[in-house]
Amino acid sequence: MTDTHEAKDLQAPHIKWPKYVAVAVVLAVMTAVEIALALGHFLPQQLTTLILIGFTLAKAALVMLFYMHLKYDTKWYSLVLVFPLFMVVILFGVVLIAAAARNIF
Amino acid sequence: MSDLAATQGHAPVEPGSLPGVDNRKFGVWLFIVNEIMFFAAFIGLFIAYKNTPEMADFHAVLEQSLGIIGTSVLLFSSLMVVLGIAAIQRGSQRGLRLFLLLTILLGAVFLGIQATEFTLLHEHGFALDTSSATSAFYVMTSFHGLHVFIGVVWACGVLFAAWRKWFTPQKYAGVELFGLYWHFVDVVWIILFMLIYLI
Numbered sequence: 001m002t003d004t005h006e007a008k009d010l011q012a013p014h015i016k017w018p019k020y021v022a023v024a025v026v027l028a029v030m031t032a033v034e035i036a037l038a039l040g041h042f043l044p045q046q047l048t049t050l051i052l053i054g055f056t057l058a059k060a061a062l063v064m065l066f067y068m069h070l071k072y073d074t075k076w077y078s079l080v081l082v083f084p085l086f087m088v089v090i091l092f093g094v095v096l097i098a099a100a101a102r103n104i105f
Numbered sequence: 106m107s108d109l110a111a112t113q114g115h116a117p118v119e120p121g122s123l124p125g126v127d128n129r130k131f132g133v134w135l136f137i138v139n140e141i142m143f144f145a146a147f148i149g150l151f152i153a154y155k156n157t158p159e160m161a162d163f164h165a166v167l168e169q170s171l172g173i174i175g176t177s178v179l180l181f182s183s184l185m186v187v188l189g190i191a192a193i194q195r196g197s198q199r200g201l202r203l204f205l206l207l208t209i210l211l212g213a214v215f216l217g218i219q220a221t222e223f224t225l226l227h228e229h230g231f232a233l234d235t236s237s238a239t240s241a242f243y244v245m246t247s248f249h250g251l252h253v254f255i256g257v258v259w260a261c262g263v264l265f266a267a268w269r270k271w272f273t274p275q276k277y278a279g280v281e282l283f284g285l286y287w288h289f290v291d292v293v294w295i296i297l298f299m300l301i302y303l304i
Contacts, residue, residue: 017191024184031180035173038303049304056299060292067187067288074125077134084138088145095149 013072023066030055129278133285140252144293147245151300159238166229168222172302175218176294179253182211183291186284193277198270201280205264208287212257219250242301249297252290259283 034055037048065071070078122128154160185208192200223243233243263283266272272280 014194015187015191017188020184020187020191024180027180028177031176034299034303039169052299052303056296059295063183063288063292063295067183067291068285073130074123076123076126077131080131080134080138081141084141084145088141091145091149092152095152099152099155 013069015066015069015072019066023062027059027062030059127278129282130285133282137285137289140289140293143248144245147241147248148296148300151241151245154238154241155300155304157238159236163226163231163236163238163242166226166231167302168225169302171218171222171225172298175215175222176298178211178215178218179291179294182208182215183288185211186280186287190277190280190284193267193272193280194274196274198267198272201267201272201277202264205260205267205280209257209260209264212253212260215253216250216257219246219253222246246297246301249290249293252293256283256287256290259286 034052037043037051041048043051123131185204189201189204189208192204226239231239233240260283263279266279
């Protein structure tokens with residue numbers, strides 16, 4: 001960790017604004033599809049729920065990768081997230097198993 | 106070394122820092138990790154009450170249109186923050202101020218929508234202590250609303266700094282750090298929106 005590794009700006013990567021707008025459009029479209037699926041009842045309930053969870057995780061990932069710059073920043077920031085996300089998966093897993101036992105979804 | 110780095114337009118690197126890591130940003134990420142665990146507990150509690158009879162009664166009176174508008178507002182506010190960062194990177198002080206102002210306005214609108222939602226639910230007889238399901242809903246969404254409120258106050262501080270031209274294309278970490286927090290609040294709402302209004 002010498003001082004020589006400060007060869008670049010550590011504050012935020014320089015990303016052109018059209019890319020930010022493109023991500024916003026994708027988020028808006030995904031949200032519209034989510035709403036249509038939830039309110040339209042086109043698919044079986046369980047399949048709809050699975051798709052909605054997938055879309056939600058994808059939207060969260062898009063915001064974190066592009067708006068929070070995890071895609072462009074050093075991987076150290078992403079590594080910080082590994083342990084808590086692992087814990088969250090365990091927590092939700094336990095809750096969902098308990099929920100399934102009561103036929104919640 | 107720090108002065109030299111600042112004059113050359115780079116963030117100062119403290120001795121012992123990880124390669125390429127800005128300790129200020131790393132600190133905000135650690136704070137976010139802490140918040141993830143908080144919200145995970147509240148969300149877990151809400152899921153545990155999902156589709157119970159109490160939650161079904163409650164869900165029937167929820168205004169989905171308010172949730173949809175609130176989500177759109179918060180997603181749009183996240184775009185405003187990154188456009189503000191892009192603006193200051195280009196050297197546009199005016200652009201930064203404009204996008205920060207829009208972020209504050211959109212945050213305030215979201216809080217107004219949440220207040221309206223709570224008022225409507227209260228009129229239907231669903232208060233914090235009505236049932237375990239309503240408690241789970243109010244605690245989770247209020248905690249998120251508190252984060253939005255703190256974000257709006259923080260954004261006002263960043264706007265003040267922008268007004269005084271404290272940020273330059275070489276020095277804008279204050280905007281970036283606020284942005285990390287604001288986007289995290291947005292990510293949490295993306296999850297809450299799906300859980301509360303869609304499934």
